[in-house]
Amino acid sequence: DQQVKQNSPSLSVQEGRISILNCDYTNSMFDYFLWYKKYPAEGPTFLISISSIKDKNEDGRFTVFLNKSAKHLSLHIVPSQPGDSAVYFCAARKYGNKLVFGAGTILRVKS
Amino acid sequence: DVKVTQSSRYLVKRTGEKVFLECVQDMDHENMFWYRQDPGLGLRLIYFSYDVKMKEKGDIPEGYSVSREKKERFSLILESASTNQTSMYLCASSLPGQFANTGELFFGEGSRLTVL
Numbered sequence: 450d451q452q453v454k455q456n457s458p459s460l461s462v463q464e465g466r467i468s469i470l471n472c473d474y475t476n477s478m479f480d481y482f483l484w485y486k487k488y489p490a491e492g493p494t495f496l497i498s499i500s501s502i503k504d505k506n507e508d509g510r511f512t513v514f515l516n517k518s519a520k521h522l523s524l525h526i527v528p529s530q531p532g533d534s535a536v537y538f539c540a541a542r543k544y545g546n547k548l549v550f551g552a553g554t555i556l557r558v559k560s
Numbered sequence: 561d562v563k564v565t566q567s568s569r570y571l572v573k574r575t576g577e578k579v580f581l582e583c584v585q586d587m588d589h590e591n592m593f594w595y596r597q598d599p600g601l602g603l604r605l606i607y608f609s610y611d612v613k614m615k616e617k618g619d620i621p622e623g624y625s626v627s628r629e630k631k632e633r634f635s636l637i638l639e640s641a642s643t644n645q646t647s648m649y650l651c652a653s654s655l656p657g658q659f660a661n662t663g664e665l666f667f668g669e670g671s672r673l674t675v676l
Contacts, residue, residue: 458600481663492564492650492667493603538602542663547618550595550603 452476453541455551464560468526472539472551475520479541482515483548484524487536496537497524529558563587564668566651572674579638581671583651590656592634593665594618594626597648606649609634610656641675648672 454473462468470484480501485493499506499513499522506513512525526533539551567582585592590611595603595618605618607626615626623645627635634653638645649672652665659665 453602455602483663490669492652492669493665494667495662495664498662498664540603540663547605547608548603548663548665549605549619552600552602 453539453549453551455539455554457554459555459557461557461559462529464531464558465528468529468533468556468558470524470537470554470556472522473520474522474541476541477520479543481542482513482522483540483542484513485538485540487538493538531558531560534558564651564653564666566668566671568671569669570672572676573641574676575642577641579641579673581636581649583634583668584632585653586632587653588631589653591654591659592628593652594634594636595650595652597650603650606636643675646673646675
């Protein structure tokens with residue numbers, strides 16, 4: 450039972466345009482949502498997070514939007530750069546110390 | 561900077577062998593985690609530990625055990641490796657307070673295990 454779903458395995462975007470990565474969840478008890486970025490042969494690194502009591506959080510070129518009624522999360526990258534090409538994992542935190550991850554979306558930014 | 565070090569980047573083992581994956585962190589973090597990453601399934605939690613000698617099962621603990629004898633070290637043990645345990649294994653750590661605030665984990669570079 451996948452509680453966090455990333456339905457797009459891959460996304461290709463032109464440099465300078467917006468990248469939108471999507472994530473859906475099923476468990477209304479999640480209290481925090483995060484995005485991690487992973488380059489090949491490296492571990493995931495934390496990118497940005499949002500509390501369930503907010504609907505938007507920005508950090509430079511990265512903005513995360515949360516729609517609780519739709520149980521939907523999205524990450525916007527504007528403008529996209531070739532160095533953003535990586536696998537992006539959506540994650541949600543259960544009470545306590547557990548994160549539940551999605552399957553990941555491969556982002557390719559073409560120059 | 562937080563450093564999470566996994567001792568082996570690539571391992572090849574035979575079915576039935578006992579396998580040890582070691583993880584060391586240098587930031588005095590209480591929480592440590594073991595995940596496996598598989599295509600189409602993302603990262604799945606195997607075991608985690610809140611403190612020395614404490615451990616809790618994650619979502620897929622079958623076929624694995626762990627050891628936390630020192631705060632900085634968290635070992636994952638495959639008692640009898642099987643081909644379905646071929647995967648990328650990722651260790652992570654966090655401070656309880658930081659995790660409570662942002663949910664952030666610090667990951668190692670991963671250990672790619674192939675079981676033949």
